[in-house]
Amino acid sequence: MSSVNTAIQLITREEAENGRSAAGATCSPALAQGPWEYDLAEAAAGIPAYGPGASSSDAAPKATPRQGQLPEEYKLASDAELDARIRAAKATLGDRAVILGHFYQRDEVVQYADFVGDSFQLANAALTKPNAEAIIFCGVHFMAETADILSSSEQSVILPNLAAGCSMADMADEDSVEECWEQLEELFGSAPDSEGRAPVIPVTYMNSSAALKAFCGRNGGIVCTSSNAKTVLEWAFERGQRVLFFPDQHLGRNTAKALGVPLEQMPMWNPRKEFGGNDEQTLLDSRVILWHGFCSVHKRFNVAQIEKARADFPGVNVIVHPECPMEVVDAADGAGSTDFIKKAIAAATEPTTFAVGTEINMVNRLAAENPQHTIFCLDPVICPCSTMYRIHPGYLAWVLEELVEGRVANRITVDESVKDNAKIALERMLAAKPL
Structure with missing residues (x-):
């Protein structure tokens, strides 16, 4: 079976030659281009974007990281040449570097991964290689941040393309969540109930920035993955009267519903609306307050x-x-x-x-x-994940060969103050066991 990238190239070529394709359809012909073309277009426009794919219509924040231009030799290299260069660099680096590949990465990148998994599996996999000087995370920005939080200070975490962000993660920014929290504290107060439960517990999905993981660490909250969301919500309900769940409304709603929480007790908080678009009584009656975020895929x-x-x-x-x-x-x-x-x-x-x-x-x-x-x-x-698709063998070859030359390109670092609080929330997640 051909890879997704190969199918996209075939479909796009047939459409260009015949005006239509018999092989299927893509959501954008631009998917057939090298990701460096998107980097160039964004630099020319001065406006960040997620690129073609499922998130193409999502608005990227102004602070979205952008990737500088990939050296020309990597753009012009054939698939066979990139393959030879990647394998040679891997062999030279040996145990000094470990490559992590997310499930959603293109096959052309996953083939070089030492570990393949979801974001948290990969962050934990990196911990099994404490002697690796570099962790190359073929995923998206929040995943690389999590790896940096959990890895040692001697290790460098590298994201091959800095523009590989996540539109869902960007839908909940630190300022908006802090503003929401202040309004909820004003409404609910801070005193626990007769059972010692706090008025509200913040829960962030793994698909969020390090800053929001740290926010949860500071405020008695916790991180969840799609694998353990049920256990984490049970943990939060033991400690809180209600939960503020961000950034993905769907994971929060589906998980809470499976736990028996009625839909009418799961209001949405839209940060663009006054009081999240709710009245006070709705929030007072809530069990789970869902952030207005989603995965475009x-x-x-x-x-x-x-x-x-x-x-x-x-x-x-x-x-x-x-x-x-x-x-x-x-x-x-x-x-x-x-x-x-x-x-x-x-x-x-x-x-x-x-x-x-x-x-x-x-x-x-x-x-x-x-x-x-x-x-x-x-x-x-x-229609692949726009941001995962921005990782290409050309970028992987570049960062690996930079390491061979003793240079660390595209390093992702989380500030120590943020890292400490984020690690608290992650450790709470690891300690939460099924009831």
């Missing part, structure tokens, strides 16, 4: 796609990520983290048809790794 999935999959493939097993909208999760046969999806498919002992609602690179890889099953993405349009 998982927002693309809908019930109509599930209905079509069931019509086309009777008996299909539909599995989706909990970042999908509630109605999609409700209509699916199962919902869980990337690791849950991977394990659910691996556990199927008989040939099965799976329709999967998560990022296309992971779905495509699952199909290639499990040829005994029929596996396809619910979304028929190829």
